[in-house]
Each structure stands twice: as C-alpha cells, then as structure tokens.
Amino acid sequence: MNSSTTLRPPLGARLPPVVSERLAKKFSRNLKERAIEAVLFLAAFVSVVTTAGIVYILVKESVVFFAEVPLWLFLTDTQWTPLFDDAHFGIMVLLSGTITSSLVALCVAIPLGTTIAVYLSEFASPKAREIAKPILELLAGVPTIVYGYFALLFVTPLLQAIYPSLPGFNLLSAGIVMGIMIVPTVASISEDAMRAVPMSLREGSFAMGATRLQTAVNVVVPAAISGIAAAYILGVSRAVGETMILAVAAGMQPNLTFNPTEPAATITAYIVQVALGDLPHGSVGYQTIFAAGLTLMLLTLFFNLIGFWMRKRYREAY
Amino acid sequence: MLGSGNAAAIAPAHVDAPLPPLKAETRDLHFHYGKFQALKGVEMPVYENKVTALIGPSGCGKSTLLRCFNRMHDLYPGNRYDGQIILHPDNTDLLADDVDPIEVRMRVSMVFQKPNPFPKSIYENVAYGLRVRGMKGKNALDEKVEESLKGAALWDEVKNRLNEVGSNLSGGQQQRLCIARALATDPEIMLFDEPTSALDPIATASIEELVTELKKKVTILIVTHNMQQAARVSDYTAYMYLGELVEFGQTDHLFFKPKKKETEDYITGRFG
Numbered sequence: 362m363n364s365s366t367t368l369r370p371p372l373g374a375r376l377p378p379v380v381s382e383r384l385a386k387k388f389s390r391n392l393k394e395r396a397i398e399a400v401l402f403l404a405a406f407v408s409v410v411t412t413a414g415i416v417y418i419l420v421k422e423s424v425v426f427f428a429e430v431p432l433w434l435f436l437t438d439t440q441w442t443p444l445f446d447d448a449h450f451g452i453m454v455l456l457s458g459t460i461t462s463s464l465v466a467l468c469v470a471i472p473l474g475t476t477i478a479v480y481l482s483e484f485a486s487p488k489a490r491e492i493a494k495p496i497l498e499l500l501a502g503v504p505t506i507v508y509g510y511f512a513l514l515f516v517t518p519l520l521q522a523i524y525p526s527l528p529g530f531n532l533l534s535a536g537i538v539m540g541i542m543i544v545p546t547v548a549s550i551s552e553d554a555m556r557a558v559p560m561s562l563r564e565g566s567f568a569m570g571a572t573r574l575q576t577a578v579n580v581v582v583p584a585a586i587s588g589i590a591a592a593y594i595l596g597v598s599r600a601v602g603e604t605m606i607l608a609v610a611a612g613m614q615p616n617l618t619f620n621p622t623e624p625a626a627t628i629t630a631y632i633v634q635v636a637l638g639d640l641p642h643g644s645v646g647y648q649t650i651f652a653a654g655l656t657l658m659l660l661t662l663f664f665n666l667i668g669f670w671m672r673k674r675y676r677e678a679y
Numbered sequence: 680m681l682g683s684g685n686a687a688a689i690a691p692a693h694v695d696a697p698l699p700p701l702k703a704e705t706r707d708l709h710f711h712y713g714k715f716q717a718l719k720g721v722e723m724p725v726y727e728n729k730v731t732a733l734i735g736p737s738g739c740g741k742s743t744l745l746r747c748f749n750r751m752h753d754l755y756p757g758n759r760y761d762g763q764i765i766l767h768p769d770n771t772d773l774l775a776d777d778v779d780p781i782e783v784r785m786r787v788s789m790v791f792q793k794p795n796p797f798p799k800s801i802y803e804n805v806a807y808g809l810r811v812r813g814m815k816g817k818n819a820l821d822e823k824v825e826e827s828l829k830g831a832a833l834w835d836e837v838k839n840r841l842n843e844v845g846s847n848l849s850g851g852q853q854q855r856l857c858i859a860r861a862l863a864t865d866p867e868i869m870l871f872d873e874p875t876s877a878l879d880p881i882a883t884a885s886i887e888e889l890v891t892e893l894k895k896k897v898t899i900l901i902v903t904h905n906m907q908q909a910a911r912v913s914d915y916t917a918y919m920y921l922g923e924l925v926e927f928g929q930t931d932h933l934f935f936k937p938k939k940k941e942t943e944d945y946i947t948g949r950f951g
Contacts, residue, residue, distance in 0.1 A: 562795050564791065564795070565797065566797065568784055568861075569784065569788065569808040569864070570781050570782070570808060570811055579797070579807070579811075580798070583797070584798045
C-alpha cells in the first residue's frame with residue numbers, strides 16, 4: 362500500500378502494463394461466449410439468407426422474362442393473356458384485381474378491427490376480454506381455404522339475394538371475407554398498442570371530466586396511432602398476399618377492373634393457376650409467375666416501408 | 680362542524696385567526712381497495728381559497744384520500760367508498776350514488792405526479808376540458824386557452840408555439856401545461872398529487888409559486904412527500920398514518936407545535 366503510493370508516477374504518466382491474474386481475460390469463457398454468439402448469428406443469418414435467396418430467384422427469372430417482354434409493356438398493356446398465341450403481359454390487369462379486393466377487405470377490416478380493439482382495450486371488463494380475445498384469435502387460425510368456400514357458398518348467395526345480378530365469382534364477396542380474415546390481426550395489434558398507452562394519460566383525461574369514449578377517441582387512439590397504423594399496414598400486406606380466398610371465390614379470369622362486383626384474377630390467384638397448370642419450364646408463360654411474384658414482393662415491401670415510416674413519424678413519446 | 684368524537688384531535692391546534700369558510704369536508708370517510716382498507720374514518724375540513732397539504736409516509740393513504748375528491752377510484756373495479764365528502768356551498772355529498780363522477784371531475788380538477796400532457800398540441804391540451812364539455816367557437820376557446828396558460832405562468836414561453844406537441848416541452852413546462860389544462864375549466868378545487876416529485880428544484884420552485892398564486896382563485900389540496908414544500912406552500916396540513924388522519928392544523932402550528940407525538944416524530948425526521 363505504502364510503497365505503491367510512494368512509487369506513484371506523476372500525474373499524466375502511465376503505469377507499467379501489468380495485468381493481475383484475476384483481471385486477465387479468460388480464454389475458456391471467451392470461447393463459450395463466442396460459440397453462443399455464433400449460434401445466435403447463424404439463426405439470424407438463416408432468415409436473411411432465405412430472403413436473399415427468394416429475391417435472387419425472383420430477380421434472376423424475371424430478368425429472363427423481361428428480356429422477352431419489355432418492362433413498359435408489362436406495366437402499360439391492358440391485357441393479360443400469357444397462354445394465348447397472341448400473348449399479352451399487362452400486369453395492371455392482375456394488379457387491379459389485387460387492389461380492388463384489398464380495398465374491399467380494408468373497408469371491412471379497418472372499421473371492424475379498430476372498433477373491436479377500442480372495445481377490448483377501453484371498455485371490456487377483464488372477464489369479457491378473457492373470453493373475447495381467444496375467440497378472436499381463433500378466427501385468425503381458420504385455414505384460408507375454408508374462408509374461400511365460405512365466401513363462395515355462403516357470402517356470395519347472401520349478396521346475390523340483395524343484388525341479384527352479382528356473378529357467382531366476384532371480388533366483393535372474396536374481399537369481404539378476406540376483411541373478416543384480417544380483422545383479428547388488425548384488432549389484436551391495435552389493442553396491444555392501445556393497452557401500451559400509459560394509464561396516467563387516461564387518468565389525465567378522465568380527471569378532466571371526459572367520458573370513456575371521449576378518452577378512447579381523443580387520447581388513447583392518438584397516443585397509439587403508430588401501433589394502429591402498423592396494424593393497418595400489416596392488414597394491407599396480408600390482403601395483398603392472400604391467395605386461396607381469391608382463387609376460390611373471385612374467379613380466375615384476368616379482368617382489368619376496379620369494380621368489385623365483377624370477377625377478376627389477382628396476382629396471387631394467377632400464380633396458383635399457373636403453378637397448377639402444365640406450363641413447360643423455361644417458357645415465357647412459366648417466367649410470368651416470377652415477374653408477377655416480384656411485383657407482389659415489391660408491393661408488400663412498399664407497404665412495409667410505409668409502415669416503417671409511419672411508425673417513425675408518429676411514434677409518440679409518452 | 681365536526682360532530683364526531685375525535686373532532687377535538689383534528690381541529691386546528693391554536694385558533695388564532697377566525698376559521699375561513701369551508702369548501703369541502705370529509706365525514707367518517709372509509710375507503711377500500713378490494714379487501715384492503717386504505718382510509719379509516721377520515722374527518723378533515725378543506726378551507727376555501729387555502730392550500731391544504733397532505734403529508735405522511737408512503738402508503739399512509741394521502742393519495743387515496745386526494746383521489747376520493749374527484750372520484751378517480753371509480754375508474755377501477757373493486758374500490759369502495761364509505762362515508763361522505765360534502766362539497767360546499769352545494770352541501771352535496773360527492774360520494775353519493777346519484778352523483779355523476781364526471782360532473783364532479785368538472786368541478787374538482789387534478790394535476791398528477793408525472794406530467795401527463797396528451798399527444799396533442801399545446802393549444803389542444805389546454806382546450807381539452809373545454810372541448811369535452813362541448814365548448815365551440817374559436818374566439819372563446821382562444822381566450823380561455825390564453826387565460827389558462829397565463830394562469831399557469833406558461834403563456835410567455837409558449838405563445839409562439841401553441842401548435843407544437845405538448846411533450847416537446849421541458850418537464851417543468853409540461854407540468855405547468857397540465858396545470859393550465861386543469862385551470863381551463865374553472866375548477867373550484869384543484870388536487871395536486873405530488874406535482875413536483877418528477878421535477879428539478881428550479882421547476883419545483885416555479886410550481887410552488889404558482890400554487891401560492893392559484894389559491895386566490897381556487898381551493899387547493901396537495902399531496903407531498905417533501906415537508907419543506909408543505910411548510911412553504913400550505914396554510915393547513917394534515918398528517919396521515921396508516922389510513923388515519925393523525926393530526927390536522929394550521930401549517931405553522933402543526934410544524935412548530937405538533938400536538939401529537941407521532942406527528943412530531945415524522946416532521947422532525949425521526950420516522951418515515
């Protein structure tokens with residue numbers, strides 16, 4: 362003790378580099394840590410590699426396709442007849458079906474999902490929530506093929522009773538059922554976002570003499586808006602990517618229309634159709650599914666980016 | 680005024696000045712969180728245009744008592760009031776079953792421990808209570824917002840940025856915004872639940888100054904852990920322990936000549 366204080370070097374000078382046994386780095390611990398790190402890294406790596414692989418295949422096959430069909434024709438042509446002798450490849454035809462059915466779905470899912478979320482988060486007693494939430498989540502577990510036939514065999518006849526000229530295959534019925542399918546996603550994520558709003562904000566509102574509804578609408582929803590927006594975006598992504606319901610209930614005829622009462626094919630329904638059919642590998646018709654798939658992926662990516670931006674833009678610091 | 684047996688114990692210790700008029704009083708007030716009894720027969724007067732401080736160790740029931748005054752406990756299931764809180768001059772029991780808690784909260788406003796501005800602009804934060812009451816008309820709202828912000832000594836700092844989000848303000852400014860919000864609806868009683876415990880000393884001083892200023896217009900109840908704060912801002916002090924009101928009196932009497940041993944132990948720091 363004493364000697365060390367007397368031997369203390371002047372201020373600013375460094376001590377000689379001696380590392381005591383206890384403070385030295387341990388090789389064995391290092392090794393274990395590194396092994397765990399490597400495992401964790403690999404786990405994360407798998408998902409990245411898978412995504413990269415999908416993108417690679419899609420782009421590679423699409424390049425082949427676009428070598429035969431110019432991009433501007435792909436984007437502007439108003440016909441989609443890849444299997445005909447006079448082949449046309451206008452993606453707008455399929456895109457219109459996807460957009461129309463998704464819009465119908467959102468018209469159902471957003472109001473319904475948000476209302477359910479507000480009810481569960483702000484009004485329901487703990488007991489009611491305990492019962493309602495699992496049932497809601499059950500709805501999310503129903504296979505989409507079941508929804509598809511529900512649309513075709515139940516909802517369409519129901520709509521035809523109101524609107525007799527509705528064709529047996531139509532985007533409306535498929536879109537409505539798709540909306541019902543998305544409701545649990547929208548409701549569940551929105552509810553999580555609203556429940557994460559601190560109680561102190563609600564109390565502040567109640568203390569001002571606000572009712573439950575006023576508090577929910579004016580304070581809780583705005584405070585949770587980034588999470589709610591994320592729920593909507595996720596709903597959009599699911600609607601855009603949904604396949605079975607549309608393949609079953611909307612018909613598979615490519616049809617450039619934004620009228621939900623008409624039958625039409627969507628990008629996903631087309632991919633199913635082609636994948637089932639007997640198209641020779643390497644033909645232009647076969648390559649179309651990759652171009653369509655790439656379009657779909659870009660669309661979903663676009664919505665995810667919007668979601669990301671919204672979360673950042675509206676993230677509420679409370 | 681205080682009819683029950685232990686009234687003598689909680690009456691002001693040395694009645695120098697004539698008693699000010701009563702704004703409210705609790706009568707044999709009991710409160711239960713489910714099975715836990717948090718308040719046991721509290722009898723306390725609240726004098727008009729005075730600051731009444733509630734002090735006591737954590738868990739003594741001071742916040743619970745405060746939140747009875749605006750029926751905040753109604754928000755959670757399993758809470759039970761027993762007894763009365765009489766509001767004057769109406770002579771109405773705030774806890775009565777046919778009293779609407781929302782109407783109570785319109786007359787008894789509250790400022791919380793942690794500043795809790797809504798995710799809205801400064802302007803909309805202050806206008807919130809007015810809008811909730813259905814007040815419309817830009818001019819009337821503008822006027823009221825300005826008046827309230829001035830009342831909370833915040834106007835000069837925010838008058839050029841009324842459309843900015845409230846949470847952009849500093850902690851002390853946020854708390855004054857919450858005070859402005861609570862002031863906007865012309866409450867008769869304002870409840871402060873440890874309003875400075877999340878603030879630095881300078882912001883604390885400005886809030887304390889504000890409380891002293893505000894009592895000209897409203898009756899104030901303030902819960903505080905800080906005994907110097909109670910001594911600085913309050914006219915009357917109630918010392919609570921384990922759900923009971925141990926002693927109530929004029930602040931200077933209670934702090935300098937407490938009648939009860941427990942009170943003395945607490946305020947001198949021997950306990951709590």
